[in-house]
Amino acid sequence: MRGRKACQVRQQPQVLELPDGASRCKSTGQITYQGLHGMRILVTGGAGYVGSHAVRRLMAAGHEVWVYDDLSRGHAAAVPEGRLLVGSLCEQQCLIDVFQSHDIEAVMHFAALTLVAESVADPLLYYQNNVCGSLSLLSAMRRCGVWRLVFSSTTAVYGAPQQQPISEDAPRQPINPYGTSKLMVELMLEDAAAAYGLGFAALRYFNAAGASPAGDLGEDHSPETHLIPLVLHAAMGRRSHVTVFGDDYPTPDGTCVRDYVHVEDLAEAHLLALERLQPGQGLKLNLGTGQGYSVRQVIEACRRVTGRPIRAEVGQRRPGDPASLVADPSRAKQVLGWTPHYTDLDRIVETAWRWHRSHPQGYGQ
Numbered sequence: 001m002r003g004r005k006a007c008q009v010r011q012q013p014q015v016l017e018l019p020d021g022a023s024r025c026k027s028t029g030q031i032t033y034q035g036l037h038g039m040r041i042l043v044t045g046g047a048g049y050v051g052s053h054a055v056r057r058l059m060a061a062g063h064e065v066w067v068y069d070d071l072s073r074g075h076a077a078a079v080p081e082g083r084l085l086v087g088s089l090c091e092q093q094c095l096i097d098v099f100q101s102h103d104i105e106a107v108m109h110f111a112a113l114t115l116v117a118e119s120v121a122d123p124l125l126y127y128q129n130n131v132c133g134s135l136s137l138l139s140a141m142r143r144c145g146v147w148r149l150v151f152s153s154t155t156a157v158y159g160a161p162q163q164q165p166i167s168e169d170a171p172r173q174p175i176n177p178y179g180t181s182k183l184m185v186e187l188m189l190e191d192a193a194a195a196y197g198l199g200f201a202a203l204r205y206f207n208a209a210g211a212s213p214a215g216d217l218g219e220d221h222s223p224e225t226h227l228i229p230l231v232l233h234a235a236m237g238r239r240s241h242v243t244v245f246g247d248d249y250p251t252p253d254g255t256c257v258r259d260y261v262h263v264e265d266l267a268e269a270h271l272l273a274l275e276r277l278q279p280g281q282g283l284k285l286n287l288g289t290g291q292g293y294s295v296r297q298v299i300e301a302c303r304r305v306t307g308r309p310i311r312a313e314v315g316q317r318r319p320g321d322p323a324s325l326v327a328d329p330s331r332a333k334q335v336l337g338w339t340p341h342y343t344d345l346d347r348i349v350e351t352a353w354r355w356h357r358s359h360p361q362g363y364g365q
């Protein structure tokens, strides 16, 4: 394979529960496969929150990475020097040029709009960006003979399932245009796998959270709508309080329960999924910890970690919020050998807090 580079992760004797060909680094706990290093990978949306962490992980594993991002929501500062290609997914010819000029072998597709409320207000924006953008990308991949794809999907494809924890066999019944747009892409991937031999993994994230432990990559959305960053903004005095969106849900303390999964654990799962792709086959996997925390528990964790009193006020329910979303992550463990390292909410919040304190204005500083 051209462009092959030495793996940065020390190989260790195989541990029993790992899939064939995988080994785990003793010091970092990271799992690596033999033989798939130094691939040329295009990461769409690699300037965004999860994408930028994945880029770093892929590079650490010895892959040659290029980021393709229109910077509408991402940050150039989150991309390693000299790796950013600015472009739109809708410009199919640009994508084809990139595939050919960089001899791309695999794609990780993070580029998407991800806000539920925005998708309800402007659904066509979501179908245009998420669905048409993915269609353009898939067409370019097909034209250029690139068959490996890892796709950022979401728990929103399940809607509001009755049964918790949620397994991959739960019916896909999204309740907002964001979830529908991601489901539409999953369906396209399934058909493209059957017809053209695409090999894909659709990774359904639960609630991505945290930041790189070094505090140099993190969450920076504008406007910010996610719970943990908003609570930490309140801790920093950037806002007076956090509003709890409803306390009358059928959950133990009445507030919504979510499964918060660390962004570095997500990045690790992407690397593992890339290495498991097979032509014509699709993996659909939940990425969560299997442990749910309520909004009140998240606020308490932020108080503990920051040592600051954070004012919380109960407000109205936010439209479209299911009461509880907790993953059954057993299939990802079985198929990928993936186990989240961050299972304790305080540890996840600690990394986010480090990022927010060192970057009070996000990447703007």
Ligand code: UDP
Pocket (backbone or CB within 6 Å): 116, 207, 225, 226, 227, 228, 230, 242, 243, 244, 245, 246, 256, 257, 258, 295, 318, 321
């Ligand atoms: N939430 C809240 N107040 C906020 C933001 C979020 O109570 O200011 C709640 C939200 O209703 C949901 C949970 O926190 O139950 C996580 O929301 P977030 O937007 O972080 O992620 P989502 O689950 O919507 O993907």
